[in-house]
Amino acid sequence: MGIWIINSKLLNEQNEQIAAKIYIEEGKIARIITGGSAEDGGQTEGHEVIDAQGKLAAPGLIDMHVHLREPGFEYKETIATGTRSAARGGFTTIACMPNTRPVIDTPKTVHFVKEKAEQEGIVNVITYASITKNELGRELTDFAALRDAGAFAFTDDGVGVQSAQMMKDAMAKAASLGMPIIAHCEDNTLVEGAPVTDGAFARKHGLKGIPNESEAIHVGRDILLAEATGVHYHVCHVSTEQSIRLIRQAKQLGIKVTAEVCPHHLVLSDEDIPGLDANWKMNPPLRSPRDVQACIEALEDGTIDIIVTDHAPHSEEEKAKGMQAAPFGIVGFETAFPLLYTKFVLTGRWTLSFLLDKMTRKPAEVFGLAQGTLAEGAPADLVLIDLNKEQVVDPAQFLSKGRNTPFTGWSLQGWPAATIVNGKVVWSE
Template sequence: MGIWILNGNVWNDAAGQMEVQHIRVVEGTIAEVTANKPDNTAGYEVIDASGKLVSAGFIDMHVHLREPGYEHKETIASGTRSAAKGGFTTIACMPNTRPVIDTPETVGFVLDKAQTEGIVKVLPYACITKNELGRELTDFAALKEAGAIGFTDDGVGVQNAQMMKDAMKLAASLELPIIAHCEDDTLVVGAPVNEGTFATKHGLKGIPNESEAIHVGRDILLAEATGVHYHVCHVSTEQSVRLIRLAKQIGIKVTAEVCPHHLLLSEEDIPSMDANWKMNPPLRSRRDVEACIEGLEDGTIDMVVTDHAPHSPEEKAKGMQLAPFGILGFETAFPLLYSKFVLTGKWTLGFLLDRMTKVPADVFGLAQGRLAPGSAADITIVDIEEERAVDPDTFLSKSRNTPFIGWKLRGWPVTTLVDGKVVWTE
């Protein structure tokens, strides 16, 4: 049996506005998108999307599912349910699990778990170096064969420039990207927050902007030398934006991502030593926030990702100095950006949707990301009218670590379909 999604508001890029459309799904594929409401829907399941936004399913190219090894924080089952509730239909998971994803067997474990226990599409990255220790490259060819879509030592930067250059050469030969966590370890040891006003006020060591930008600059030069597709993780500083902009202007194959929290929050917003405000990269200055917004708007930064990073309440209770870095992202990403940028008139709805659907699909060569006949029926339906407060007790993630508690937002996903199957609905 197929599905008709009726009366949905679909963004029309050409017209720059939403239009009422009706979408027919057959055997997991979008068969038709039409302004003409069908006279007969016999034999079809009908979803009435009146007054709702209907979009291609959101794509998140930077997430942490924690399994294997950290199942008390999240599992592939709980993480994909959290993603579906946030409207995400495709997610790419980072390899800094325990064991790390550095062998064909661990790639296979993630894919098998995603197939049997997950409810959205899961694309695994594999490590650049064995055990993420920066000493020896993994077997890139075998990892690609097993299903890895790119290589990253996310969570730590690759400190050795020759190691990174060798990795880029190898990845380029396999036509896969290097995804870089940019951080010079010598500048960040023991620092829990940005080097700025909050650190000074509380007597904390700070993480300076140059710790990120030094690696961005180094890697851009290496990418130019090797021809690899180089993708910069979670950009957070004005200097990084400036370097990426220059690299794109001279034709180096570099792409980049930014998280909602680095577009919405600065160190000035941190209210206390509450570790729910501790993340890596840390919240930076207002100048950095504005640079990231401008970078996304002018195309220097390509896409929005969540860096969904669950941790248990017990871990986050250790305080700003000792707690692990990271906040949740799936279930608040779209409402945050819709409320703070689209409803305020700073962005069009189409601009936001593109950076959560079509652009990440194009950057990483995915077939997803479009609401068009012939595409997989990965579809997100969003209530853009109802306002509600962020309440971690309603999250489907196993964790609760968010700084956005109590924020009143609009733009909440209400139904998510993957390959034409409803995987989550209110």
């Protein structure tokens, strides 16, 4: 017995919503019927039927930068709670960062995450492994063993690799294995003890600021190293105009570099921070309006390839410590799509196709994943989105353990209504 999704809409190549009926069998999309024939109620007898009631059917969203916190920080999030939060946000594939405790730096830890995700997770979880042991920047991990255990890429996310020689060695090793290097770009000598960007907010509140060049210095260094080694180099959570300038030039030169941006760096600047509320503290920090505009334009012209959330849950007690002492990070799964749909699609700046492409097809293309498309024969990972639903962001309703968001009280439109992974409904409103 298969599943028929009836009364749904699909986006065609002209960005028009057309009537569609989708048949799912054995975890795959077996058939898509569009146009007038999709109105025909036949063929569904003997199968499970999901009535989409006019909602948009889209490929499941893909998030290549998330923190599930397990092992070691289960009070912040677990693989179980994190994947449920992801499903509610319409994500069907997520890639978890290795800065757990212990760090994901051995085959044993990779196996732990993969097995836990299979047992308790409800979306596809793929895992990074760290570049250096314990993310200390002193000694490379065993890349080949980590790859064989199931890691798909390497990153020391949460900290920048400070040694150029260490990063060059890592890139050479990854390139020899055909694996990508993903970099959190931050020069520690420029950021120590700073909680926000170097700007008007920092000066007003007497806080040390994180300068833009702390990110861009590593981006520039790593681009040169990527050119020298031939590795696929991917830049995490780009936030500055200077970094974008370097990435754009590298792409023009044919260097294999890709990049990502977070929703909060597309819609918020340091001028929006209302006060010393640590729910507005993230790394990279909210930058200037000029940087925000540069990020938007870079996504639009292809300099930045994909959108990620950098979902980073913390406990309320941790975030209550204030702007200086609280940890960096905000949650992102459950607000990402409606936030960007409201701010960019409803205002006419982007088409719906453009937004979905940056959250589905493009991440799959950048990292060689099978997901990311709604097509016959593709994995049956999809989301039904109610584009007309308006709702106020209420962290108390989140499925994540994290409540740390700057978007509390925002009225957003375009909310996921059901999420299907491998042909199974894993979340529904």
